Amino acid sequence: MAKKEYSFYPGCSSQKKASADNYLRSTYSMCDALDIKLNEIDDWNCCGASIGYAGGGEVPRIALSARNVALSAQQNPDQDLVATCAACWLSTREAQERIEENDKVREGVNAALDEIGLKIEGEQPKARHMVEALIEDIGFDELASGVQKPLEGIKIAGYVGCQTNRPFGIAGESFENPKYLDHMIESMGAQAVDRYDKKVACCSGALMFSEPEKGHALVKDIIEAAYDGGADMIVTPCPLCQMNVESYQKEINKTFKTKFEMPVVYYSQLISVAYGKSAKESALDGQIIPVKQLEDVTNK
Amino acid sequence: MSNLNQAMIEKYRSSFLNEVEANVEEGHWVKMCMQCGVCSGSCPLGPHWEHPPQELFMMIRANEREAVLKSDSMWMCTSCYNCIARCPRGLPITHIMHGLATYAKRLNLVPKKQPTAEFGQMFWDSLSKNGRVNELKIGVGLYFKDGFAQGVKNAMAGRELGMAMMKTQRMNAMEYFGGHKCKDTSGIQKMLKKAQEFEDQQITRFDGKEG
Incomplete structure (x- = not known):
């Protein structure tokens, strides 16, 4: 039996050949290395993300997350609902909070769920981000103890961004200078950039598409x-941060006369590589800007 | 929808604040703002807001209904939650900005061609049709939103990135012909319809004709 087991909510970007395909693949690789079993919620739907308000009001948006929560409770009772996407996690937690606190919202959401034979009742599954599960259920020391190929000599900027940090954040961390990503980098044998100025700055989120x-x-x-x-x-825990910071560097170079060629990876890729998985398993082939130093580690 | 706008003007003639409290998500918090400006100073797109959040809050209290709802300010919100994390009074500012945007949309008052409003609607249409977002269709839709000629130009400019996304298996051309979706799409549509009806009722109730 696996050491840990979670009800898994990958989200729209983490589907096969979607924009965070590399996140999905490296997450499965990392979880295999850490003996974590992910039970994907069958027929999960989009959370509405942080831009859904342009089309859907409060109750429709919260109903979306409520459906996922109800399906998770039904299919994987007693398991925490773990999301890898920052927006999925945030929307789910926000929805749970609003349902709990606002009678009108709860009434509307349950009326909507009733249309499909679902209901929010009893204790709801705890919605967590994958990094929370790693930090709280496994811990940095244990994460470090399983490293087979330390990422020695690699210097990494831990870009936390917004939505795993605010408004909920990771327990015990500050909003202005959370340290968890730095600790994770160091657990894998790499060096974290000290005082990374833009650690919690915004990548513009969905506005990258509408206000490029x-x-x-910002990027x-x-x-x-x-x-x-x-x-x-750079390492990040969020699929939109990854996409926004990695993939527009050529355009940014044109506009600002810069010469950026900065690889941007997921924490799941760092862990996967440090735990001895191959470049392909760690989805290093999913990088637009090649990440040679990690490829070198996998060839060791 | 403009009828709804007229009904709301009649109903709340004397107080836009009351209207916001009743009809805007988390609107009951607006009166708690003490005008310190930390939200405006913390916003990553701060300089691009014609009226930054604390100004919007003051305008709501000053009955500047049209200026608020027709503004494109709240559409500058990137959902970074800095304002929520830092507000000394604990106002859920991000949600209020989203709420104002949603309400302006509902009353048909959003400035024409507001790009985030257009993009957000495409995103919503995609997810409510299939239960999941079709990234490729939204991307293509965004390129072509200002007509065919502009679309071809945009697509050419974005071609290199598109190729890179394909090469790294992070985009699939076949996604255009169907692609990822939920199994129970009809259930999801039913659920969303019901949720929308519920919300509409909550608002029309205040025009004295229903509820």
Whole structure:
């Protein structure tokens, strides 16, 4: 039996050949290495993300998350609902909070769920981000103890971003300078960039698509600060942060006359590589900007 | 929808604050703002807001109904939650901004071609149709939202990134012809319809004709 077991909510970007395909693949690889079993919620739906309000009001948006929560409770009772996407996790937690606190919302959501024979009742599964599960259920020391190929000599900027950090955050961390990603980097034998200025800055989120010029300006600062700190690469816990910071560097270079070529990886890729998984298993082939130093570790 | 707007004007003639409290998500918090401006100073897109959040809160209390609802300010919210984390009074500012945007949309008052409003609607349409978002269709839709010629131009400009996404298996051309979706799409549509009806009732109740 696996050491840990979770009800898994991957989210729209973490589907086969979707924008965070590399996150999905490296998550499964990491969980295999850590003896974690992921039970994907059958027929989960989109959480509405942070842009859904343009089309859906409060009750429809919360109903979306409520459906996932109800399905999780039904299919995987007694298991925490674990999301890898920051927005999925945040929407689910927000929905649970609102259902708990607002009678009107609860009434509307249950009326909507009733249409499909579901209901929010009894104790709801605890919604957690994958990094929470790693930190709280396994811990940094144990994570470090399983490392087979330490990421020695690699300097990494831990870019926490927004939605795993605010408004809920990781227990015991501050909003302005959370340390969990740095600890995770160090547990894998790499060096964390000290005082990474843009650690909790915003990548512009969904506005990267609708307001690209404003988005590029924000991302430029995030990458520049990583270079200033001497980083070889950036690591992030969020699929939209990864996409926004990695994939527009060519356009940013054109606009700002910069020469950025900064790899941006997921924590799940760091752990997967350090635990001895192959480059393919760790989804290093999913990087637009190749991450040679991690590839080298996998070839050791 | 403009009828709803007229009904709301009649109903709340004397107080836009009351209207916001009744009809905007988390709107009952607005009166708690003490005008310190930490939210505006913390916003990553702060300089791009015509009226930053604390100004919107003051305008709501000053009955500046049209100026608030027709503003594109709240559409600048990136959902970074800095304002929520830092507000000394604990206002859920991000949610209030989303709520104002939703309400303006519902009353048909959003500025024409507001890009985030358009993109957000495409996103919502995609997820409510299939239960999951079709990233490729939204991307293509976004390219072509301002007509065919502009779309071709945008698509050419984005071609290199598109190729890179394909090569790294993070985009699939076949997604355009169907793609990822939930099994129970009809159930999800039914659920969303019911949720929307419930919410509409909550608002129309205040025009004295229903509820």
